[in-house]
Amino acid sequence: MRRRSPSLQVLRWALIALAMAWSAIPILLVVLSSFKEASQIFEVPFTLIFRPTLENYRTLWTARPEFFRALGSSAIVTLGAVLTAICASTLAGYVYARYRNRLLSGTAFGMLAARMLPPIIITVPLFPILNVLRMNDTHLLLVLLYAAFYVSLGTWIMRSFVANLPIELEEAAAVDGAGLIAILGRVVLPLVVPGIITVAIFVVVFAWNEYVFALIFTTRDARTAPVVIGEMLGTVEGVQWGVIFAAATVQLLPVVTLVIALQRYLVSGLTAGAVKQ
Amino acid sequence: MGMVDAARVLSRPRAPTAGRVKDRRSARLVHYAMLCPTLVLLLAFLVLPAIYVGWLSFNTSTYGQDSTFVGLANYAQLFADRIFWRAFWNTFFVVNGIVYVELLLALGLALLLSGPVPGKAIIIAVVLAPYAITESSGIVMWRYMFEPDIGLVSHILGGLGLGQLDWSTNPVETLLLASTIAIWHHLPFTFLILYAALTTVPRDVLEASEIDGATRWQQFRLITLRLIMPAVLIAVLFRYIFAIRTFAEVWLLTEGGPARLSEVLAIYLYREMFKYHQFGMASATGCFMLVMSLVIAWPYLRRMYGEVMRSA
Numbered sequence: 097m098r099r100r101s102p103s104l105q106v107l108r109w110a111l112i113a114l115a116m117a118w119s120a121i122p123i124l125l126v127v128l129s130s131f132k133e134a135s136q137i138f139e140v141p142f143t144l145i146f147r148p149t150l151e152n153y154r155t156l157w158t159a160r161p162e163f164f165r166a167l168g169s170s171a172i173v174t175l176g177a178v179l180t181a182i183c184a185s186t187l188a189g190y191v192y193a194r195y196r197n198r199l200l201s202g203t204a205f206g207m208l209a210a211r212m213l214p215p216i217i218i219t220v221p222l223f224p225i226l227n228v229l230r231m232n233d234t235h236l237l238l239v240l241l242y243a244a245f246y247v248s249l250g251t252w253i254m255r256s257f258v259a260n261l262p263i264e265l266e267e268a269a270a271v272d273g274a275g276l277i278a279i280l281g282r283v284v285l286p287l288v289v290p291g292i293i294t295v296a297i298f299v300v301v302f303a304w305n306e307y308v309f310a311l312i313f314t315t316r317d318a319r320t321a322p323v324v325i326g327e328m329l330g331t332v333e334g335v336q337w338g339v340i341f342a343a344a345t346v347q348l349l350p351v352v353t354l355v356i357a358l359q360r361y362l363v364s365g366l367t368a369g370a371v372k373q
Numbered sequence: 374m375g376m377v378d379a380a381r382v383l384s385r386p387r388a389p390t391a392g393r394v395k396d397r398r399s400a401r402l403v404h405y406a407m408l409c410p411t412l413v414l415l416l417a418f419l420v421l422p423a424i425y426v427g428w429l430s431f432n433t434s435t436y437g438q439d440s441t442f443v444g445l446a447n448y449a450q451l452f453a454d455r456i457f458w459r460a461f462w463n464t465f466f467v468v469n470g471i472v473y474v475e476l477l478l479a480l481g482l483a484l485l486l487s488g489p490v491p492g493k494a495i496i497i498a499v500v501l502a503p504y505a506i507t508e509s510s511g512i513v514m515w516r517y518m519f520e521p522d523i524g525l526v527s528h529i530l531g532g533l534g535l536g537q538l539d540w541s542t543n544p545v546e547t548l549l550l551a552s553t554i555a556i557w558h559h560l561p562f563t564f565l566i567l568y569a570a571l572t573t574v575p576r577d578v579l580e581a582s583e584i585d586g587a588t589r590w591q592q593f594r595l596i597t598l599r600l601i602m603p604a605v606l607i608a609v610l611f612r613y614i615f616a617i618r619t620f621a622e623v624w625l626l627t628e629g630g631p632a633r634l635s636e637v638l639a640i641y642l643y644r645e646m647f648k649y650h651q652f653g654m655a656s657a658t659g660c661f662m663l664v665m666s667l668v669i670a671w672p673y674l675r676r677m678y679g680e681v682m683r684s685a
Contacts, residue, residue, distance in 0.1 A: 108485060115482050116499045122514035122557065123502060125525070129517070138523040184410035191407050195400035196684060203412060205681045210419045212670045214618045216639050217659035218422035220646050221429060224436075244418035247411045276403060305507035307621045308639075312647065326509035326625050329516070337517065344510040355505040356498045362565065 123348070130341035137337050152338035156346075163343050166324040169235060170304055170347075173320060176239035177303040178296050181246045185295060188247070189254025190284060194263070204255075207248035215245060219312050226313070233315045241313070242303040250295040257291030258284065294361045297354065304351050321347045423663065429656035436650055447657040456633050457658070460641040463544075467552050467637060468616040472609055475556045479563035479608070484593075487571040497568075504561035508621035515554045516626070540626060544634035551622040551635075558622075559615070563608045570604030571597070606673075613669045617662060638662055 129137050131148035156163060192204055223232070231237045261284065269283050310320040325347060328340045355362070430447055434440030451457050482500065486493060503511070518526040519538055527537040540550040574597055582592050598605075620639040623629060629636035629644070636644070638658060646655035667674075 111481070112485055112490070112496060115485070116496060118557070119500050119502055119560070122511075122518065123506065126510070126514045126517060138520075140525070140528050142525055180410075180414075184414060187407040188411040191400065191404045195404055197400060198682070200400065200408075201681050201684065203408070205678055206420075207411075207415060208677055208681070209670075209674055210415055212614055212663075212666045212674070213419055213423055214639070214659070214662045214666060216618065216620060216642055217426055217663055218418060220642070220652060220655045220659055221422045221425040222418070223646070224652070240414065241418055244414040247414050251411055301505055305505075307508045312643075322507040322509045325507070325513065326621075329509065329513060329625060340513050341517075344513050348506055348510055352502055352505040355501055359494075359498050359501055362501065 123352075126341050127345050127348075130338065130345045132338065134336075134338050137341075152342040153346075155336070155339050156342045160324075160328070160339065160343070162319070163321065163324050163328075163346075166319045166321045167347065169314075169318050170320040170322075172235050173238040173242065173318070174300055174303040176235065177242035177246070178299045180239060180243035181250050181299045182292055182295055184243065184247045185250030185254050186285075186288070186292065188251040189256075189291075190258050190280065192251065192255040193258035194266075204251075207251060211248055216308055219309070223312065232313055233318050235318050237313055238303075238306075238310065238318060238320070241309050242299070242306060246295075246299045246302060249298065253295050253298075254288065254291050257288045257294075261287050290361065293358065297358050297361055300354060301351055426656045426659050426663075429652055430660045431653075432656075433651075433653040435652060440652070443653065447653040451654060451657045451661070456636065457641060459634065460629075460636040460638050463548055463635065464617065464619070464637045467548050467555075467619060468613060470552050471555050471559075471616045471619075472612045474552075475560055475563050475612060476605070476609060478556070479560055479567050480605075482560075482564050483567040483571050484597075486568060487574075500564060501561045503557050504559075506558065508558065509625055511554055511558055512622065512625040515550065515557070519550060542631055544627075544631070547623065547627050547635040548637075551619070551626055554622045555616065555619060559612065563612060566604050566608040567601060570601040574600050610670060610673050614666050617666055617669075 125142070128144070130152055131150070132146055133149055133151060136143065136146060192200060226232045226237060265283050265287075266279050269279050274282070305322055306320070307322045307326065310318075310323045311326070314320065314323065321343070325340065325343050328343060329335060429440070431442060431444060432440040433443045433447065486496060490496065506514075516524070518524050519540060521527060521537060521539070521541060524537075530537050538546050538550060540546045578596060579592055582596055587595070618639055619637050620643070623635055623637050624640055624643070627635050629640040633644075638661070642655050642658040642662070645651045645658060
């Protein structure tokens, strides 16, 4: 390859540093400031060296118990949505990978087209109906909604993972007398674990962070953490920045860790797909 | 949420070899049963509600009132509403701004990281981080920096004599900040698609062109850009589809204020539905958004329809 001049190399690294700063600084400012006293939060210049305090976390715990209840709701809803989406899309993905006819292809395309639908639209007909059914403000509703909006993607991902398995393994198992359930459970499932992890990351990030549906369909019992953080920002008596920072930090920590730890599934999922095209 | 679609698109399975298809037994009842959980979820929460919205948009109704068929009256009222058109043009400028600024940033970043770069895994991890942040926390972060008079960036801009971003009272500047936050959130998505595409550009083609004396710009324009064009189009398409839905960024900054001047379509719909309880108007707005999305997605959907049905 062409040799790069030193000045170009400097420019290249300066731009990379800029991109990292753009991504990370908003997050780091909030995480760091969550350990500051209220008087220090808007101090100029921003101090990196300070005596950290847990005061904001203490206030969050005592004055905002609804935040931790919401965090629990988020956890329940995320877990439910992930399990539902994985089960549904693994089963469907297997069928789409192994069988083909016009009906199957038609529904596969329908799934793809359904993804174009702006989610907020469905709140109009669903809200009054769900009110009558007393489904509003329940964990179950959010689980089903979140799963519904990700099964199509999940199915397409699982279909591509199953399609890449040699069918001979299943045929050999069938010759040995294994039934469909045994083939799925003992042959296919262990080999598509990376696909399941990929689907799981997408659904976890979505369900844990989703805002619009949670804002509309929950009031108290199933309120999730992103909505409560939004409410804390909108209080009339003046925003308690330190406490919000503590809440945001607690909320983002698990999922940011997960995305960074499992980033190769995001990247390699995309890369592998692109190579195949 | 956008990254997802790219993964789906890019991880499309290969067409099966002819021999395998012939060996395959036809799908039995049990296989259709395995599709049921997925199809029931999609029918119950996407397809049927979307059809019902279409019907509702021809009716007028609210709580405690039977719906009456009014034909196109909701659409007439919608298109006569200046606030609706304000929301439409706000959405138009926000969406186009987001899509193309984000595309340029993502392309630049993907090119920077496409070669061998020491510490690449760490760099990509940092760049991906905003993808994992919830919208409301994203607003917290950016408001902290841009809070009038006291925010860090407000101070810096003031110190440079640039004044500060008046996002809380000036609708143009509200939308500017909202778009910036949206770009911050979704850059990882566009970056990943383009980065994945760049890794497929064959090195030997670039090297051969170098021997032929191509300049770096010629290499980029004539080889790299052409090879990654499908990925660029996919990224642009999905960002359009997702940017049309923009809600939380504006809602959590100003709720569409002052005087509804910074509303986008999703906020207009939300207000009609949940503040004024005008189901018909909300439905008409929803149908309008759906048609916009489908028009933009049309070339892509048509191509995918051909591919999916061909393999049937």
